[in-house]
Amino acid sequence: MTRVLVVEDDAQLARALVINLQARKYTVDAAPDGATALRLVAAEQPDLILLDLGLPDMDGIEVIKALRGWSRAPVLVLSARSGSEDKIRALDVGADDYMTKPFSMDELLARLRAATRRTIESPPPTQTAMVVGTDEFTVDLLAKRVRRGDRDIRLTPTEWHLLEILVTHPGVLVSQRRLLTEVWGPSYRGKTNYLRVYMAQLRRKLEADPAHPRHLVTEPGMGYRFEA
16 A cells, blocks of 8 residues: 655645545655654655645755655655746755645646656666657667667757656656756756757657657646656
């Protein structure tokens, strides 16, 4: 049974989350602050963490930083902070997804299922597949080759670098800042137009319908996600 840790200082919301999750057969623990959350993660080893950023004893960003030193459990942020800076900071320090309050319970449950599914399906890093396939194209990470159907697709070094980062993190939202920093360098962290241009080029080369991509997906204002 999947174990979820709810980290939320709003007692009414925390109770609603616990009741809804338990009704769907999740095992649920709850923590009203960051220190309790860290203790429960160490003791109970949850499969997924729902985390508010505005905690009474420490900022949720600091909780994520502390967790990422020793835990790989997916972290889904639930926060009233709607600014893109807050979303990017959370993703950059290790959050896996971000939802703004108020949110739909149905959407939350769908994202929780997706995060759990990715955790189950993803192999350990040392066993990452060298060939990543979709119904449109395949990416050979070792040979640095992309094929669509029976033909090779020529990518520029920059296009390849972007694609490589995304396909080695399947289903994970990779922030704009992280992509810009890793591909172009720290001084380009704000140049989101670079990403738009190169992602459009990748979609034209790889997606069946570039205007409605299925595999190279945009999360507006946040980043990009590869879906196999």
